[in-house]
Amino acid sequence: xxxxxxxxxxxxxxxxxxxxxxxxxxxxxxxxxxxxxxxxxxxxxxxxxxxxxxxxxxxxxxxxxxxxxxxxxxxxxxxxxxxxxxxxxxxxxxxxxxxxxxxxxxxxxxxxxxxxxxxxxxxxxxxxxxxxxxxxxxxxxxxxxxxxxxxxxxxxxxxxxxxxxxxxxxxxxxxxxxxxxxxxxxxxxxxxxxxxxxxxxxxxxxxxxxxxxxxxxxxxxxxxxxxxxxxxxxxxxxxxxxxxxxxxxxxxxxxxxxxxxxxxxxxxxxxxxxx
Amino acid sequence: xxxxxxxxxxxxxxxxxxxxxxxxxxxxxxxxxxxxxxxxxxxxxxxxxxxxxxxxxxxxxxxxxxxxxxxxxxxxxxxxxxxxxxxxxxxxxxxxxxxxxxxxxxxxxxxxxxxxxxxxxxxxxxxxxxxxxxxxxxxxxxxxxxxxxxxxxxxxxxxxxxxxxxxxxxxxxxxxxxxxxxxxxxxxxxxxxxxxxxxxxxxxxxxxxxxxxxxxxxxxxxxxxxxxxxxxxxxxxxxxxxxxxxxxxxxxxxxxxxxxxxxxxxxxxxxxxxxxxxxxxxxxxxxxxxxxxxxxxxxxxxxxxxxxxxxxxxxxxxxxxxxxxxxxxxxxxxxxxxxxxxxxxxxxxxxxxxxxxxxxxxxxxxxxxxxxxxxxxxxxxxxxxxxxxxxxxxxxxxxxxxxxxxxxxxxxxxxxxxx
Numbered sequence: 001x002x003x004x005x006x007x008x009x010x011x012x013x014x015x016x017x018x019x020x021x022x023x024x025x026x027x028x029x030x031x032x033x034x035x036x037x038x039x040x041x042x043x044x045x046x047x048x049x050x051x052x053x054x055x056x057x058x059x060x061x062x063x064x065x066x067x068x069x070x071x072x073x074x075x076x077x078x079x080x081x082x083x084x085x086x087x088x089x090x091x092x093x094x095x096x097x098x099x100x101x102x103x104x105x106x107x108x109x110x111x112x113x114x115x116x117x118x119x120x121x122x123x124x125x126x127x128x129x130x131x132x133x134x135x136x137x138x139x140x141x142x143x144x145x146x147x148x149x150x151x152x153x154x155x156x157x158x159x160x161x162x163x164x165x166x167x168x169x170x171x172x173x174x175x176x177x178x179x180x181x182x183x184x185x186x187x188x189x190x191x192x193x194x195x196x197x198x199x200x201x202x203x204x205x206x207x208x209x210x211x212x213x214x215x216x217x218x219x220x221x222x223x224x225x226x227x228x229x230x231x232x233x234x235x236x237x238x239x240x241x242x243x244x245x246x247x248x249x250x251x252x253x254x255x256x257x258x259x260x261x262x263x264x265x266x267x268x269x270x271x272x273x274x275x
Numbered sequence: 276x277x278x279x280x281x282x283x284x285x286x287x288x289x290x291x292x293x294x295x296x297x298x299x300x301x302x303x304x305x306x307x308x309x310x311x312x313x314x315x316x317x318x319x320x321x322x323x324x325x326x327x328x329x330x331x332x333x334x335x336x337x338x339x340x341x342x343x344x345x346x347x348x349x350x351x352x353x354x355x356x357x358x359x360x361x362x363x364x365x366x367x368x369x370x371x372x373x374x375x376x377x378x379x380x381x382x383x384x385x386x387x388x389x390x391x392x393x394x395x396x397x398x399x400x401x402x403x404x405x406x407x408x409x410x411x412x413x414x415x416x417x418x419x420x421x422x423x424x425x426x427x428x429x430x431x432x433x434x435x436x437x438x439x440x441x442x443x444x445x446x447x448x449x450x451x452x453x454x455x456x457x458x459x460x461x462x463x464x465x466x467x468x469x470x471x472x473x474x475x476x477x478x479x480x481x482x483x484x485x486x487x488x489x490x491x492x493x494x495x496x497x498x499x500x501x502x503x504x505x506x507x508x509x510x511x512x513x514x515x516x517x518x519x520x521x522x523x524x525x526x527x528x529x530x531x532x533x534x535x536x537x538x539x540x541x542x543x544x545x546x547x548x549x550x551x552x553x554x555x556x557x558x559x560x561x562x563x564x565x566x567x568x569x570x571x572x573x574x575x576x577x578x579x580x581x582x583x584x585x586x587x588x589x590x591x592x593x594x595x596x597x598x599x600x601x602x603x604x605x606x607x608x609x610x611x612x613x614x615x616x617x618x619x620x621x622x623x624x625x626x627x628x629x630x631x632x633x634x635x636x637x638x639x640x641x642x643x644x645x646x647x648x649x650x651x652x653x654x655x656x657x658x659x660x661x662x663x664x665x666x667x668x669x670x671x672x673x674x675x676x677x678x679x680x681x682x683x684x685x686x687x688x689x690x691x692x693x694x
Contacts, residue, residue, distance in 0.1 A: 041624040041631055050660070068661050071622055096661055158460075158509045159399050160667030192660040194510065216510065218663060221633035223527075223548035225510045248546075249510070 030079055035088070038075040045075035047190040047220075048087035051182060052107035054191070055119035057096075058179035059239060063172040064135035065127060068096040073104070085187055086110040093123065096174055097167055101126050111187040119182070139168045140236045143209040149201035156195065169199060176232040177215050179242040184217075194218040194225060208235045217246070225249040296369035298345030301329065303365045304355070305338050314358045315339050324351060336522060342369060391415060396468050396675075398668050399460050402432075402502050405495055408467060409435060416474050419485075425493075426563025429516040432498040434563050439473050439490040447693055449484075449576040449686055452493040452564070455528050455639070456512045457500030459582040461656050461666045461674055466494035466580070468675035469682070480683065484690050488575070497528055497560055510664065512548050514558045521545040526552035529581075531561045534641035535593030540634035551637050568646060576650035576689040577643040578682065583663050584632065584655035585623045587612050587681065590644040592628030592635035600649055601627070607688050608652070611681035618677040621657065628653065650689050654678060 038045045049072050057066045070092040077087050087109045093102040107121035143150070155170050156162045162170055173196045181191035194216040202210040213230040228246040235241075306312035315332050318324070324347040329340040343351050355362050366372055388394040391411050400408070413420045419439055426434045440446065453466035470492055477485055484490075495501050499515035513525030523546035530541035533555035537543070541551035556562045568574055589604040591597075598604065608625040615623055628635060632655070640651035657666055657674045666674070 039626075039630075041626050043630070043632055069659060099661065156662060156665045156667070158504075158665065160662050160665045160670070192663055194663050195665060221549075221635075222542075223512060225548075 032079045032081045035076045035078050038077055038087075040072040040075055042075075044077065044087070044187070045072045045089065047185070047187075048075065048077075048109045049089045049091040049107070050190055050192070051109050051117050051185040052089060052091075052105065052119050052121050053093070054178040054182035054185065055109075055117070056105065056107070056121045056123060057175055058182055058242075060121075060123075062132055062136045063168060063175050063234070064139060065102070065132045066096040066171055066174040066178065067093045067102055067105070067123070068099075070094040070102075080110065084111045084113060095127070097171055103127070111185075116183040117185055135168075137236065140209060140234070143201070143234075144207065146201060146203065149203055151198070151200045152196075153198045154195065155199070170196060172211065172232070172234065173199065173213055173215060175240055176211075176213060176230050176242050177217065177228070179240065180215075180228055180230065180244050180246065181217060184246075189222070190220045191226075192218045192220070197227070202231075204233075208233050210234070216249070296342075296373060298348075299342055299369040300345075300348060300364055301340055301342050301366035301369060302351070302355075302362045303338050303340050304360060304362045306332065306335055306360070308335070311358075311360045314355070314360050318351065318354070326351070340365060391471055391474075394467075394471075396464075396471070397672055399464055399671070400467070401505055402495060402498055405463065405467060406435065409437060409470070409494070412437070412470055412474065419474060419477055420470075425567050426559055428497075428499045428559055429514060430499045430502075432502070434493070434498060434560060435495070436491050436493045436567070437470055439477070439485065439492070441477070441485045443489075445571070445573055446487065446489045447573050447575045448489040448491055448571065449578070449689060450491045450493075450568070450574050451578045451580065451682070452496045452639075453580045454494060454501060455496040455560075455579060456581055457497045457504045458510050458512050458664045459656075460504070460664065461582050461671060462580045463495055463501065464668075464671045465656065465675040465678055466492060468672065469679065470494065472675075472679055481686075484686050487693075488686075488690060490686075491574075493564070496564075499560075500525070513550070514560055516552075516558060518545060518553065523550075526550050526558050528558055528561050529579075529639055530635065530637040531555060531558045532565075532637050532639050532642035534638060534645055535591075535636040538593055538636040540593055540629075540636035540638075549635075555637065565642075568643065568648075574643075574648050575693060576652075576685060577640060577648045578652050578654065578685065579639045579643075580654045580656065580678075582656040583658055583660070583666065585621065585657060585659050586631055586653075586655040587615075587623055587625040588628045588631055588640075588653045588655070589626075590628065590638075590641045590651055592632075592638040593641050595629055597627065598644060604650070604652075607650070607685060610688075611652075611684040614684045615677045615681040618680055619673055621677055622659075623681075649694060650685060652685060654681070 049069050053067050053069055072089060072091045074090040075088065077085050080086050090106050092104045094100060095102045103124045103126035105121055105123040107119060110118040112118065152166055152169060155166050174193060177193045184191055197214040197216055200212045202212060204210050210233045213232060215228050215230055217226045217228055219226055226246045227249050228244050231243040233241040304315050306315055312332060312335060318326060325344050326347065327342040329342055330338055332339050391408065394408055409422055413422050419441065421438045423436045423438055424433050425436050428434060451469065454463035473481060473490060497514060500511050500513060503511045503515060513527050515524055516526055517524055527549045530549050530551040536555040537551055542549045544550060552558060556565050587608045589608060612623045612625050615621060624631060628638065640653050644651040656678060657670055
């Protein structure tokens with residue numbers, strides 16, 4: 001069987017060059033360059049789709065209408081030698097804030113060993129792009145005109161409620177958190193925003209709008225809650241700027257939910273998918 | 276802990292009248308060196324500052340919580356900063372918190388349901404309210420429902436299971452549990468709704484099943500964790516067991532079962548959310564169910580309910596090896612999901628745990644399946660991440676309704692294929 005003989009050395013090469021996440025890997029033949037169709041139910045497909053949406057939300061979508069995954073329609077993966085697995089995903093989306101049909105996206109996600117995943121995505125929007133831009137514009141102006149800094153805690157609250165006034169603020173938190181989640185995502189570790197613990201506007205002298213957030217990110221499959229301090233600067237028409245520092249929620253050392261602020265002289269911790 | 280102290284403070288306020296906490300802050304210091312610890316202990320000597328230690332200095336790595344009255348804030352912070360002791364502000368304004376809690380307590384006291392008809396199924400409830408609901412349901416339906424105590428938690432709370440039975444002796448049974456992971460609030464809330472639904476359907480849709488089988492329903496499978504999500508940390512998942520030698524609390528009850536225990540798919544780190552525990556069945560919450568299942572000997576379907584992700588799963592989680600009954604379980608799951616989706620169009624996926632969600636060892640339904648309970652399933656209810664664990668209360672009833680459709684399929688199939 002000539003085909004098999006050619007494939008085997010390549011497969012062995014792969015097994016030696018990648019650290020064995022043996023417990024995680026599904027039994028696909030690991031032949032480079034070959035497109036493997038994935039069952040849309042399989043977790044790799046779902047997580048690749050979310051990684052793509054995190055990237056898209058932080059780079060392209062708006063605080064008024066960030067996107068959430070509705071369903072993976074089709075997915076495939078290909079091993080790129082010396083780099084990693086590249087996922088091809090076609091998914092439908094829904095509005096993160098109101099759950100309405102938002103269209104669909106095609107994306108590729110290349111998971112690298114030491115850098116954030118490389119994402120290329122293109123979305124077809126079911127919504128009126130102009131209307132979304134106007135909403136962003138109105139929200140931006142509203143924030144710029146605040147004399148007293150806007151503050152809020154626990155969005156959503158324990159019962160899943162979000163005050164109407166806080167919906168767009170939540171959208172902004174989603175966009176900022178998506179930047180963190182995209183950067184942290186790996187093939188085996190995914191993230192979703194669990195809650196905004198607190199948000200405080202920072203009034204600036206320039207045109208930009210700035211916020212200090214503390215957000216909780218749900219890490220899967222470790223099930224950990226990561227507490228991220230996020231400083232976000234939004235200038236309309238420009239990519240969002242995010243500075244962040246995350247650490248696992250110290251649930252062992254304290255009874256509370258770890259809402260920190262003030263001069264905690266902490267170091268910046270990077271979260272690890274520690275499975 | 277904090278809530279208790281706050282309530283004590285509230286009680287003190289109610290009694291004394293004039294003390295208020297406006298502008299008071301609660302600072303947290305976690306001393307990481309002897310020098311830092313000493314500086315914090317020094318604060319205890321300074322009586323004129325009127326500091327109130329909610330958590331006293333105990334040693335390195337242990338948090339110290341101090342309520343600082345407004346006039347003392349500046350000198351205390353200056354003392355800490357000058358000596359390089361890091362601190363964080365746990366509560367920015369103690370009075371605001373006291374006011375909020377007082378408001379919430381008054382609101383809750385206003386309405387205590389006197390029957391399961393006036394119980395609010397569209398809200399999330401506390402442990403006390405759920406336990407009261409159970410007693411009401413039993414009192415209203417003494418011929419169908421009884422309450423069993425199957426064990427006690429680490430913190431000595433009773434663990435209750437509702438038994439729905441029309442008679443017979445040790446009939447083949449269906450088991451449903453919700454709330455094994457305490458932060459998954461829509462599951463306990465759905466469990467309450469299921470309990471009421473079973474009573475309502477006993478002579479209608481469930482007549483065929485209850486004529487031959489019993490149903491066991493454990494609504495709050497992790498009472499300690501659940502209480503903790505109300506008082507301290509809404510995102511608490513595990514049990515609340517403590518182990519000497521570790522500062523961290525709790526074991527993942529869905530990694531503590533004797534099926535592939537300790538293997539890949541669980542953590543040996545006590546601080547991890549998927550910590551499997553020191554040995555299988557170390558957790559009383561798990562052991563209680565294990566003992567129950569083993570002594571009953573006649574359970575035919577076992578359904579353990581979680582959130583979130585919108586999945587219906589069958590074993591295994593600890594290995595990629597397929598279960599012998601895979602084809603049948605896959606078909607049942609397919610039908611159950613179709614029934615679920617028919618109600619509101621909610622999109623569910625289904626498959627084995629390991630292929631659909633992730634590898635997990637020591638899981639509940641891996642153990643129950645290996646005990647011979649063929650129809651072992653796990654649900655992950657709404658949603659898929661927008662709200663996650665913080666699912667709006669308005670979605671409780673729709674979630675319970677659609678999940679019930681899936682449960683009906685599983686129960687009917689079990690009834691029609693008794694083994």
